[in-house]
Amino acid sequence: MRVAIITFPGSNCDYDCYKAVTDVLGGEARFIWHRETELGPCDLVILPGGFSYGDYLRAGAIARFSPILAAVQQFAADGGYVLGVCNGFQVLCEAGMLPGALVRNRSLQFQGERVRVRVENADTAFTRVYHSGQVVRLHIAHGLGAYVADAPTLDRLEADARVVFRYVDERGAASDAGNANGSMRNIAGIINETGNVLGLMPHPERSVEALLGSTDGLGLFESLRRAAEGTVGVAQAVGRPDWEAGV
């Protein structure tokens, strides 16, 4: 799998995505500087977490105008896979590639913690090795992560099964108590109409090694690898990196 990771000056999860792709998945990854205009050959574009241009205005509000974003939009229009994590999700919303917006957390505080997220739709290129209803543990680290959209948009997302991840409680229920940041309908991640652009606030790249506490995020990368390699459809257990062997 060849992955292009877009690096804005304030990106700070670019390296984490790079390591997840290369060290853990054995894929190829390249950093693409925000001022570039070409992506080059790739199977997946990742918009990583961070603070793109400082985000003093509104998260992702300036990044959407960056030179590379036109190339990302064209790539997506051509059917390429685009994954936006955290700030990347905010950029995708600002750029109109996904509906809705991300606003200040209900707590009014930055939240850095591990939360429970339920896979709502395992029939996407991003989630195929999970099963629908599976609860995974992922880290969040954001101040502006509460998903909002108008009611018709939310209804359409639900009707099209485009809500891919939802925050849930200890018992797997999408309750108010399980809603990590006050997102509407507990939404943690959504996908576009054509199923090739996914944005989510939790960080799957932080949960790919048992040494660091969880491998629950690996399924997302593994799904994409299979999608990229055309081996889609074989839902099987996600391979766990064997840290005991020094990976």
Add this chain to the structure above:
Amino acid sequence: MERTGTVATAGPAPRPGDPDITPELVAEHGLSPDEYARIVELLGRTPTHTELGVFSALWSEHCGYKNSKPLLKTLPTEAPWVLQGPGENAGVIDIGDGFAVAFKIESHNHPSAVEPYQGAATGVGGILRDVFTMGARPIAVLDSLRFGSLARPRVRYLVAGVVKGIGDYGNCVGIPNLGGEIFFDDAYEGNPIVNAMAVGLMRKEELIRGVASGPGNPIIAVGARTGRDGIHGATFASEELSEKSEARRPQVQVGDPFTEKLLLEASLELIRSGHIVGIQDMGAAGLASSSSEMAVRAGTGVDIDVAHMPTREGGMTPYEILLSESQERMLVVARAGHENDVKHILEKWELEAAVIGQVTDDGLYRVRENGVPVCEIPGERLVECPTYVREARESEEVQRLRAWLPADEHFVSARQHPLRVLLRLLSSPDIASRRWVYNQYDSTVRTNTVIGPGGDAGVLRVRGSNKGIAVTTDCNGRYVYLDPYRGAQIAMAEAARNIACVGARPRAITNNLNFGNPLKPEVYFQMREAVRGMGDACRAFETPVVSGNVSLYNESPTGAIYPTPVIGMVGVLEDVRKRVIDALQSPGDRLVLLGRNTDELGASEYLKVVHALVAGTPPAVQLAAEKALQETLIELAEARLLSAAHDCSEGGLAVALAEMCFGQGHEGVAGIDVELVDTIEPAPLLFGEAQGRAVVACTEEGLERVLKVASARGVAATVIGTVTDFAALTPGKGEGPRFRLRTRGATIDTATADLAEVWRTAIPRLMDRALTEH
């Protein structure tokens, strides 16, 4: 002091518009008449206003260590693994496999007292720059905080602002927060403590220093433009807080973490490019201190023209430009002829750079304005800040408090209501879960965090090796107040126990000496004794001091703070996969107490919380026994015999056991059944803070080996109980695993979930109160 009328025969002429140098002006600059006389003698003439400003900053306590240097010199600073000791931007140790770790702690107490958000944020910014200017990529931040009582709205405002400031800055730059401490006591009411520690990782060969070497090499200012903010911040940091301090708010700098992130990436790229010979943060006392220190370290001189310095506003005087503490600025000395290569790298990161002068070989610190000299000082004189040994005398009140002995009434509550006492301790903000604080920090970015905040020590893996780095900060100011020598030793002992509990070997420390006004004999006594205690412990533990910071004049109208010499310790795990957590999760595991219980109760959290007493002698500490305990913990971890380990500190054995039951990352609760067979009264046995103790858990099969390892090292090991069960999901009230702790004359038997609930919610409940509510 007579007005010095001598007209300098050499040196710059006064700049038009400069004020006359009067005794009042000298005093405003924080210089004593004697110090001023010395300046005149060193120069052989009256200083210009600009020169006076430069001397005032560099001879402040913050930059010149004038009241602490003779004490600091007694601390050990060397070991075979120390690559860089004190005196540089940060200390550096060799951790093997070609890697080195740079680290330092620094205070931002006074700015945070008047502007908590920016004060704390810029504290993080400054300490990060100190680390990456050594060539290291920052990999962790820790914060050591002290405030007054959370019952006061003003304190809650300060806590909220400081935590948000630390979080917003570190989160944006993308450096995980790995832990720290927060304590609350009236002693810090008017003068909080905000210390930030940064840890960086590099390949050994990437180490670079803050030197201006090579006459003819260009000096380049990099990063944010210089404004009028923070002028005389270093002097502000070196005076007592008072009602007038609010007026100092404009001297608090404003942070821009986005620019910091750019500066970080650009600096590391510059260092690795080979185009530069030296780099330094423009921190306290800004350009004045960074340029003069770089020259003195290299034994060279500098010739700078402030007219070339990029400024935010017009009309800034040389005085203002030299002393501005505008944030996110660096000073770089490039190789001659490589100016454009340097600029090219900075342009990529959208940073400004300007050549402002060059290195000279005459040893002179020369500053010009449009070519006209405004400051000419022999460089080494500038950093020859006069140092003082002050009068030391222990406070009689402290002697009286220390002589206090518990009476029968101080034992009754623990005998009759041990559960109620435990609940009160678990809900004390000094013991309760700190999750409200560290959840506002990103602790997992950079994907190296093996143990995050909330454990005994934070642990990071080192990519490209099997190693791990363990980090902690520790200090109980109440102990140091009641007995400075012993208190500082305990701070060291606790830091080392925390490091050893996760399985790492303590390697070196950075220290932040937070004290009151050193001109008060009682305060100087605390400083002298605390440094002596710290030094003895550093030698015993083989953990030299490689960097540090001194923050004095921590006083407010209500008096001096508790003396708080914060220890930031770094340890190394040879194999990070062998790290040990503090949470019990495996039913059937046996619990073993390492070390001995004592009947000590003095200076404890129990006395403070239950009896409203700050009194008695802090617990005795035996450095050799502590070292043996550390070695035992490390050996047990390396042999993979432990499923959990936790140090005994504030709140004693009962609190340590309870904390072990509260789940890793607050997830789940464990049940235990423990019986303490001892003749000691329940109060000291359960809640006393005897040193040299840790609780470990191991399997039944491993138990014999655990006992053997401890015994071979002369460490008492007692099997005290068993892990009965573990619930992954937190049970309802009164349900699930039970916490059973029995001793002669007292029994605690309750649902662990109920203890956990109190411990987890205490600080959020206090912080959620409105800012107007008392």
